[in-house]
Amino acid sequence: MNAEIVAKLEDHITKEILKQPERKLNPQEALISSGVIDSFSLVDLSLFVEDTWNVLIDDTELNAETFDTLAQLAALIERRMD
Amino acid sequence: MKQTFSSVLLKHYHETPEKIALTLLHAGEGDVPVSYGELVERSSAFSAALEAAGIQPGEVVILIQQHGLDLVNAYFGVILHGAIPSIMPFLTEKLLPERYRAGMKSLVSISKPAAIITYADFEDEVRSALIEGDSVRAVIVAEEVSGDALVDLEALGGLQRAPQDVVLLQHSSGSTGLQKGVALSHQAVFNQLASYQLALALQEEDVIVSWLPLYHDMGLIAGFLMPLLSGIPLVLMSPFDWVRAPYRLMQAVSKYKGTLSWLPNFAYNFCAKKVRDRHLADVDLSSWRAVINCSEPMRWDSQQAFLDRFQDFGFREEALATCYAMAENVFAVTQGGITAPVKYDDIDREIFQTEGKAVAAMDGKPSLRMVSAGKPIRNVEVKIVTAVGEALPERQVGEIALRSDCMLTGYFHREDITEEAFIDGWFLTGDYGYLADGEVYISGRKKDLIIVGGKNVYPQDIEEIVNGVPGVHPGRVVAFGVFNEDAGTEEVAVVAEIDDPADKDQVADAVRKAVAHGSAVVLRYVHLVDGQWLVKTSSGKIARSANKDKFLAEITPS
Numbered sequence: 001m002n003a004e005i006v007a008k009l010e011d012h013i014t015k016e017i018l019k020q021p022e023r024k025l026n027p028q029e030a031l032i033s034s035g036v037i038d039s040f041s042l043v044d045l046s047l048f049v050e051d052t053w054n055v056l057i058d059d060t061e062l063n064a065e066t067f068d069t070l071a072q073l074a075a076l077i078e079r080r081m082d
Numbered sequence: 083m084k085q086t087f088s089s090v091l092l093k094h095y096h097e098t099p100e101k102i103a104l105t106l107l108h109a110g111e112g113d114v115p116v117s118y119g120e121l122v123e124r125s126s127a128f129s130a131a132l133e134a135a136g137i138q139p140g141e142v143v144i145l146i147q148q149h150g151l152d153l154v155n156a157y158f159g160v161i162l163h164g165a166i167p168s169i170m171p172f173l174t175e176k177l178l179p180e181r182y183r184a185g186m187k188s189l190v191s192i193s194k195p196a197a198i199i200t201y202a203d204f205e206d207e208v209r210s211a212l213i214e215g216d217s218v219r220a221v222i223v224a225e226e227v228s229g230d231a232l233v234d235l236e237a238l239g240g241l242q243r244a245p246q247d248v249v250l251l252q253h254s255s256g257s258t259g260l261q262k263g264v265a266l267s268h269q270a271v272f273n274q275l276a277s278y279q280l281a282l283a284l285q286e287e288d289v290i291v292s293w294l295p296l297y298h299d300m301g302l303i304a305g306f307l308m309p310l311l312s313g314i315p316l317v318l319m320s321p322f323d324w325v326r327a328p329y330r331l332m333q334a335v336s337k338y339k340g341t342l343s344w345l346p347n348f349a350y351n352f353c354a355k356k357v358r359d360r361h362l363a364d365v366d367l368s369s370w371r372a373v374i375n376c377s378e379p380m381r382w383d384s385q386q387a388f389l390d391r392f393q394d395f396g397f398r399e400e401a402l403a404t405c406y407a408m409a410e411n412v413f414a415v416t417q418g419g420i421t422a423p424v425k426y427d428d429i430d431r432e433i434f435q436t437e438g439k440a441v442a443a444m445d446g447k448p449s450l451r452m453v454s455a456g457k458p459i460r461n462v463e464v465k466i467v468t469a470v471g472e473a474l475p476e477r478q479v480g481e482i483a484l485r486s487d488c489m490l491t492g493y494f495h496r497e498d499i500t501e502e503a504f505i506d507g508w509f510l511t512g513d514y515g516y517l518a519d520g521e522v523y524i525s526g527r528k529k530d531l532i533i534v535g536g537k538n539v540y541p542q543d544i545e546e547i548v549n550g551v552p553g554v555h556p557g558r559v560v561a562f563g564v565f566n567e568d569a570g571t572e573e574v575a576v577v578a579e580i581d582d583p584a585d586k587d588q589v590a591d592a593v594r595k596a597v598a599h600g601s602a603v604v605l606r607y608v609h610l611v612d613g614q615w616l617v618k619t620s621s622g623k624i625a626r627s628a629n630k631d632k633f634l635a636e637i638t639p640s
Contacts, residue, residue, distance in 0.1 A: 019606065036595075039322075042326055043325070
């Protein structure tokens with residue numbers, strides 16, 4: 001698991017999506033299936049990943065089956081980098 | 083001949099069976115065109131399934147299905163059988179089973195459905211939510227309905243319905259919304275469509291493109307029934323796909339030369355911000371003759387952001403349009419921006435806020451830009467009234483009352499609240515606004531309703547969920563909407579008194595989780611306070627607007 005990617009994702013999600021900068025996210029915490037991130041914010045998350053790591057996540061992949069936790073999303077980003 | 087939904091559908095079936103009635107779009111799959119012939123035949127298989135299950139014409143059938151062809155066919159199958167369909171506001175997978183069961187109970191207890199149509203993966207969920215002795219006699223699984231059933235179309239129960247019979251029910255989500263089904267007759271819907279088509283100057287060349295959910299009046303009437311009953315081609319996307327990829331709307335409009343779409347206000351901001359240029363390569367939006375802002379407060383800056391973002395792709399300023407609508411009037415009350423540009427009214431902010439009057443803005447003083455919802459459509463009258471129902475003059479803010487030939491039959495099985503909603507034949511909308519030069523301006527809301535992204539949310543449902551969270555002092559909770567300029571919509575805030583301040587973080591987290599799992603919204607603000615914070619009315623009730631003002635004052639840096 002890439003700690004740097006997880007940290008950047010956590011920072012973006014807590015500040016920009018949840019607007020709760022003090023909130024801590026456990027890398028194994030379910031984010032999509034639990035409703036922590038609502039569907040309106042998923043596109044925002046995919047655009048952030050694209051801008052930060054130049055990794056594309058298709059809109060058909062924006063669901064809990066593709067990734068539900070920070071750790072799973074970080075792993076997906078790592079797989080697709082370069 | 084007396085028109086009913088079934089007679090009109092069969093007319094399309096007999097006269098233009100090959101004509102494409104709608105094209106269904108699903109992300110990652112090919113587009114699916116459906117002709118009137120296919121629509122009626124596949125739908126009648128659902129009628130046959132209802133007949134086999136002993137469901138009678140005039141009984142209510144609840145549809146709990148995902149967006150797609152089965153939902154479309156089931157809906158018209160219920161109609162063709164002569165039964166009354168109601169689409170249950172979509173329940174997401176994140177919903178807690180007990181919350182889901184509470185919703186079902188609310189719906190079943192009032193609407194008394196005879197059957198539920200659902201999909202295979204959800205059947206167990208539906209069955210486990212039913213209670214012995216309730217009205218539901220059959221649960222039909224859409225995948226098990228055979229498309230090859232031979233049905234004598236002329237014998238369908240739907241053809242025996244009368245124009246004044248109730249044809250459908252509409253609910254909004256949450257236990258409160260589910261107990262308040264708006265019942266509409268065939269005649270009311272046809273009257274609305276006739277008037278609304280005039281207001282839109284609807285013609286055969288039009289193509290309607292919609293991503294709106296079908297349980298909501300805007301999606302169901304404007305984005306589903308109007309095109310299908312009128313023979314106007316419909317391109318139907320899933321709201322699930324749109325929210326993940328708003329650019330798909332632009333691509334669909336470009337591909338199918340769409341002319342008309344309806345959007346809630348937040349969608350203008352959402353599309354303007356979340357669509358990338360790479361998704362707009364070769365997209366041409368010049369066919370769009372009206373993009374109609376409807377179902378939540380309309381903002382000039384939201385429309386402007388949309389125009390700025392898409393005008394390089396052929397979107398025309400004249401295409402910006404507005405509408406004021408409600409399920410109780412079938413759909414549209416007013417329409418603006420079709421034959422003339424949408425009107426804007428710059429008014430003095432202070433006089434508006436202190437005296438409730440809309441007077442022209444003065445140089446150097448703070449002003450507000452109001453967006454006109456347009457003029458009432460044919461056969462709909464609008465007046466502005468005081469709390470006791472007296473008419474107010476132009477430019478004076480009051481409650482909007484309306485009278486029309488397309489009003490609801492009633493709130494289904496709720497004669498009590500139906501009666502309360504009318505004064506001398508005028509329906510009280512619960513919305514505030516004013517009239518100026520025949521145009522209707524909506525300025526606020528009397529009812530304690532929160533509209534999030536066009537979706538109605540009842541604060542009492544949110545409060546009920548928060549009340550059940552350990553650590554929250556029972557009964558000491560208030561929920562309300564706070565407008566977010568950036569998003570172009572309201573967000574939900576909760577203020578709750580807690581027993582022990584040391585638990586604050588833990589309780590806040592539990593409150594957010596409970597609401598995320600228990601409702602259709604995610605909380606933006608959770609403000610936990612000590613005892614005695616909440617403002618009560620003289621009768622001891624927690625006053626939502628007074629607490630909202632206190633909350634806003636507290637969170638605003640002075």
